[in-house]
Amino acid sequence: MGALFLRDVRLGLRAGGGALVGILFFLAVIAVVPFGVGPDLKLLARIGAAMLWIGALLATLLGLDRLFQADRDDGSLDLLIMAADRHMLALTILVKCLAHWTVSVLPLVIASPLLGLFMNMEPAAIGATALTLLVGTPAITLIGAVGAAVAVSLPRGGLLVSVIILPLTIPVLIFGVSASYGAVEDPAPFLAPFLILAAITLFFAVLGPVAAAAALRSSAD
Amino acid sequence: MGALFLRDVRLGLRAGGGALVGILFFLAVIAVVPFGVGPDLKLLARIGAAMLWIGALLATLLGLDRLFQADRDDGSLDLLIMAADRHMLALTILVKCLAHWTVSVLPLVIASPLLGLFMNMEPAAIGATALTLLVGTPAITLIGAVGAAVAVSLPRGGLLVSVIILPLTIPVLIFGVSASYGAVEDPAPFLAPFLILAAITLFFAVLGPVAAAAALRSSAD
Amino acid sequence: MRLIAENLGGERGGELLFSGLHFAVSSGEALMVTGPNGSGKSTLLRIIAGLLVQAEGMLRLEGTPDAFEGLAAAAHYLGHLNAMKPVLSVDENLHFWQSFNGRGQYSIAEALEYVSLGEIGHLPFGYLSTGQKRRVSIARLLVSDRPVWLLDEPTAGLDKASETQFTGLMRGHLTSGGIIVAATHLPLGLEGSNELALGAAS
Amino acid sequence: MRLIAENLGGERGGELLFSGLHFAVSSGEALMVTGPNGSGKSTLLRIIAGLLVQAEGMLRLEGTPDAFEGLAAAAHYLGHLNAMKPVLSVDENLHFWQSFNGRGQYSIAEALEYVSLGEIGHLPFGYLSTGQKRRVSIARLLVSDRPVWLLDEPTAGLDKASETQFTGLMRGHLTSGGIIVAATHLPLGLEGSNELALGAAS
Amino acid sequence: MSDAVSKTGRWIDLANPTRFLSLAGGILPWLGGLTVLVLAIGFWMSMNAPDDYQQGSTVKIMFIHVPFAWLSMMCYTIMSVAALGTLVWRHPLADVSAKAAAPIGAVFTALALITGSLWGKPMWGTWWVWDARLTSVFVLFLMYLGIIALTRAMDDPAKSARATAILTLVGFINIPIIKFSVDWWNTLHQPASVLRMGGSTLDQSYLRPLLVMAIGFTLLFFTLHLMAMRNEIWRRRVTAMRRVAARSADRGTVS
Amino acid sequence: MISHTGFVLASYGAAIIVLAALIGWIFIDQRSQRQALQELESRGVRRRSETKMDNAS
Numbered sequence A, B: 001m002g003a004l005f006l007r008d009v010r011l012g013l014r015a016g017g018g019a020l021v022g023i024l025f026f027l028a029v030i031a032v033v034p035f036g037v038g039p040d041l042k043l044l045a046r047i048g049a050a051m052l053w054i055g056a057l058l059a060t061l062l063g064l065d066r067l068f069q070a071d072r073d074d075g076s077l078d079l080l081i082m083a084a085d086r087h088m089l090a091l092t093i094l095v096k097c098l099a100h101w102t103v104s105v106l107p108l109v110i111a112s113p114l115l116g117l118f119m120n121m122e123p124a125a126i127g128a129t130a131l132t133l134l135v136g137t138p139a140i141t142l143i144g145a146v147g148a149a150v151a152v153s154l155p156r157g158g159l160l161v162s163v164i165i166l167p168l169t170i171p172v173l174i175f176g177v178s179a180s181y182g183a184v185e186d187p188a189p190f191l192a193p194f195l196i197l198a199a200i201t202l203f204f205a206v207l208g209p210v211a212a213a214a215a216l217r218s219s220a221d
Numbered sequence C, D: 001m002r003l004i005a006e007n008l009g010g011e012r013g014g015e016l017l018f019s020g021l022h023f024a025v026s027s028g029e030a031l032m033v034t035g036p037n038g039s040g041k042s043t044l045l046r047i048i049a050g051l052l053v054q055a056e057g058m059l060r061l062e063g064t065p066d067a068f069e070g071l072a073a074a075a076h077y078l079g080h081l082n083a084m085k086p087v088l089s090v091d092e093n094l095h096f097w098q099s100f101n102g103r104g105q106y107s108i109a110e111a112l113e114y115v116s117l118g119e120i121g122h123l124p125f126g127y128l129s130t131g132q133k134r135r136v137s138i139a140r141l142l143v144s145d146r147p148v149w150l151l152d153e154p155t156a157g158l159d160k161a162s163e164t165q166f167t168g169l170m171r172g173h174l175t176s177g178g179i180i181v182a183a184t185h186l187p188l189g190l191e192g193s194n195e196l197a198l199g200a201a202s
Numbered sequence E: 001m002s003d004a005v006s007k008t009g010r011w012i013d014l015a016n017p018t019r020f021l022s023l024a025g026g027i028l029p030w031l032g033g034l035t036v037l038v039l040a041i042g043f044w045m046s047m048n049a050p051d052d053y054q055q056g057s058t059v060k061i062m063f064i065h066v067p068f069a070w071l072s073m074m075c076y077t078i079m080s081v082a083a084l085g086t087l088v089w090r091h092p093l094a095d096v097s098a099k100a101a102a103p104i105g106a107v108f109t110a111l112a113l114i115t116g117s118l119w120g121k122p123m124w125g126t127w128w129v130w131d132a133r134l135t136s137v138f139v140l141f142l143m144y145l146g147i148i149a150l151t152r153a154m155d156d157p158a159k160s161a162r163a164t165a166i167l168t169l170v171g172f173i174n175i176p177i178i179k180f181s182v183d184w185w186n187t188l189h190q191p192a193s194v195l196r197m198g199g200s201t202l203d204q205s206y207l208r209p210l211l212v213m214a215i216g217f218t219l220l221f222f223t224l225h226l227m228a229m230r231n232e233i234w235r236r237r238v239t240a241m242r243r244v245a246a247r248s249a250d251r252g253t254v255s
Numbered sequence F: 001m002i003s004h005t006g007f008v009l010a011s012y013g014a015a016i017i018v019l020a021a022l023i024g025w026i027f028i029d030q031r032s033q034r035q036a037l038q039e040l041e042s043r044g045v046r047r048r049s050e051t052k053m054d055n056a057s
């Protein structure tokens, strides 16, 4: 399993440039919002957490559709499926998701405090947002894995995978953003939505790989 | 050339699930936003244009990296390059870009007024945004084509692409968004950024394919 | 150990390609699946590998060694595709499959030596010629142990010397008690192997 | 028409694979390029097709027919990859290459008939078996006219019947004044063709 | 069906598409007739319902809005059960049922959205707000469309069946969110007043036409669903027969 | 009380139009599938499973 993780991380770094595309897209999102909101720094600070979350959510979608496609195209997927007795397929998928998250999403999480500064957010809000991103974004990747597995036999699943995934990621977004706000605004609680967010991630850490495994198994032909 | 356009459009539609998927994707992206920033209609109206542009950027980027990769992986690219005497390679690339834009981005541009309504935008802002999207998004595709061509020629050039090419898309985004705002907010001008946007598109309509052709020619191996 | 198929049928896109197949392959034996293009050779191999579900009939491996549970776990599958990543080096590719499938009799260097690619391990897989790629794929069979080898046109693209070498490898696998099922258009040079001819199709 | 190479050398990754090649192939002649894996057969074909630049020497096509300018424009290249899209139907794939490369002597239906895939045109290309895919690729050579055929292991995956059929197609192309350069490990059944043996490599 | 067929055999019989077709053919005219009758009565009753002292005549929108909203959720639930049927029992009709239901569900959801919007303008002063219930229904609509797009994108029904089933099941999470969104988040939208613990709080003069309309639209849904399932079975037969025809012609020319 | 007859009419109208379109589509689909089946059957094409099933019943 360690080997699979390493291979996927290497591939991501070497071939796709995944990390940077994500960050650049993230940057683009953050760069453009102030135009809309205008020079109102207060307002900017208020929607900062939301914009960071939306940016991270959308950036995660980039490249997610090829999560299994690439392995299918060169025949690796067959062998991964055949090894299901040794390595439970769901676990294999979990590891692949982790690798994707490490390469494509973790850099965003690390960069988010910096962007929070750009958005004039308070330190507490920045910290809370980074923390919620760290805890919440894996859920997006895990949900995405289901979409990627369902659409694996479509050579250009890109948009379709996003369409399938996005509605399902909305709860993650809601709780992520509300936890970030909870850290600064008084009546709103932080812990409750944060715990729900963690629970969602754990829930999809089980459901996502299992559902994706079922989809992949039926896709083999 | 007509045949190439048709083939690529067909591929995009068939493999990705049809033209509707593009619109659906946009709908899903826009639906995500109110969850993040909250149901504040005023605020939504203000960031509406920015969100529409971000959605369009994301849709363009999804799958753009595979513009030539897919053709290379199945050997078509060799034959397209060999036919350079019959069909100038830059023209071939332009047609491929057009097809990609038609399938992945045009539906979004057409759907954008509807989404503007959802975001509670003013009629003038909606019209301006749709117009800037129509004029500006081809530039993103054309810039992306250069990146895709470089990525094909350098198997480990993924990073390079995102560092060199993608930042070029940010000016497009910024001029697009500021032109959209110029149409409604008084002190901001509309025409100046709009003309710059058009100029960028025209500029890359020439430079993009030529640069991509050069990269592809040197890539064949 | 015995691979047994009873009344096996395979379909593609709702259409039965073959049916009522009976065969049994014991330790040390090889089965050559032959037939014209589109007759279902690859389909049969993928059914044995557990990647497709049979339309009818039964398939089982009797006397599986303890280390493996089930047919798929006990089988190496060498399909048309090489299952290697072009941007990773040959060593990295093989190393991954070795760690993933479990360490075998041979080390990576030894396995590469067996397919005469001793000095090529550091090159990205994508830089190899067709035949060299196929040989790296064959080396994958050596770096992990599996008693059953399912080979789909294994010698496509190999030169004469590599072909004989590969025949030697297969012989070695058989004498050490393995089973081989191979789909092929070209004779693989294994004397005394059984042949299963699939029906004619377009 | 005459394809002439003088002192031709080819390299890969900075390493000279072959050098000082001299050959000339006239209308109606075939040249078989042979050699072990990695000896540079595919490299040579890609150089002739203009997809790679030669390291040294000269290459030219004398007496090119008027319709074509330059060697690359006058050549059909059949590489290892089939250059077809799995999601499009066979007909759509062939139709695209026909429109892109120019209409030839045969219609798509006729070309498919020539490779015995007459009724398969409506199926998505991805549904075909390996040999059927290769045969569709061969049909691509027929739907547009090119005097020079560059074939890289054209018969890989073909069954016996299709192989003979393909030999017939090549004969037809030669008698109508074409040129064939083929890289191959297996005899293609063209008697009287010249052979170019490339040096030994790993 | 002969008398010999026992009750326990019925379900197995239904698994057979041919039996299903003949059964559907028998039921459909009656079901269709009943639908028209109930809908006509419901329409008449709702036209004669008194105006609300607060909402005026717009309360009449309720008689269609609420059934559409209910049906949009029911249809997804049916599809989820069918998805279980595909995945667990591999029932051959389950996939047909799910695939046929999706467009109908999408239409009912769209109508719930449209009538809701048309009600919202006079009541709330806006066509649309991004509150929890409205948005979750919108998400449901998107999910219907996503499922339709997925089934259309794959041409092999056997392959798309399981993929779609998995997606449907994962998306079922949304249904409880829609149902309870009004309780979990305080929103503009009405909380449940008909289907709730402790009995309905709605006045009889509105409850009766509403229930009749709801029954009528439910009957309409089942009629259309049966017809669409029948079409889907026929469509699959046509594709299978076309393939066989092509193949046999193939054999004829080649060997 | 203000009456909003326009909105009521619009919502009933929209419902009727959309439902009519759905029903129409289903009927058109039904006709085309039936025609295709009849055309194939008249050409003598049979499904593979049909023979089995006919024997069984």
Ligand code: HEM
Pocket (backbone or CB within 6 Å): E062, E065, E066, E069, E070, E112, E113, E114, E115, E116, E117, E119, E120, E121, E123, E124, E133, E134, E137, E138, E178, E179, E189, E190, E191, E192, E193, E194, E195
């Ligand atoms: C686009 C906007 C709307 C959407 C998507 C929507 C959605 C729904 C849904 C899903 C239900 C079923 C709830 C359940 O069974 O628990 C429902 C019921 C209902 N809606 Fe709406 N609605 C919308 C607008 C409105 C408006 C504007 C009103 C009136 C002011 C309204 C009044 C009601 C009422 C009275 C019920 C019945 C609740 C019950 O008795 O259970 N809706 N709506």
Ligand SMILES: Nc1ncnc2c1ncn2[C@@H]1O[C@H](COP(=O)(O)OP(=O)(O)OP(=O)(O)O)[C@@H](O)[C@H]1O
Pocket (backbone or CB within 6 Å): A221, C012, C013, C017, C035, C036, C037, C038, C039, C040, C041, C042, C043, C044, C183, C201, D126, D127, D128, D129, D130, D131, D132, D157, D159
């Ligand atoms: N993914 C698929 N979907 C539907 N049909 C397929 C698929 N793959 C193959 N087929 C069909 O199944 C039949 C058998 O294919 P298969 O690959 O098993 O043949 P084969 O005997 O291996 O042929 P070859 O010698 O060309 O490799 C072919 O007619 C092919 O069209």
Ligand SMILES: Nc1ncnc2c1ncn2[C@@H]1O[C@H](COP(=O)(O)OP(=O)(O)OP(=O)(O)O)[C@@H](O)[C@H]1O
Pocket (backbone or CB within 6 Å): B221, C126, C127, C128, C129, C130, C131, C132, C157, C159, D012, D013, D017, D035, D036, D037, D038, D039, D040, D041, D042, D043, D044, D183, D201
């Ligand atoms: N893209 C590439 N980059 C660098 N080196 C390459 C590349 N492709 C091939 N080579 C190297 O060039 C040499 C010749 O490759 P080529 O494909 O021409 O061999 P070949 O004669 O066609 O062999 P085969 O019989 O296996 O097809 C090989 O040693 C290979 O490693």
Ligand SMILES: [Mg+2]
Pocket (backbone or CB within 6 Å): C041, C042, C043, C152, C183, D129, D130, D131
């Ligand atoms: Mg095969």
Ligand SMILES: [Mg+2]
Pocket (backbone or CB within 6 Å): C129, C130, C131, D041, D042, D043, D152, D183
């Ligand atoms: Mg070669």
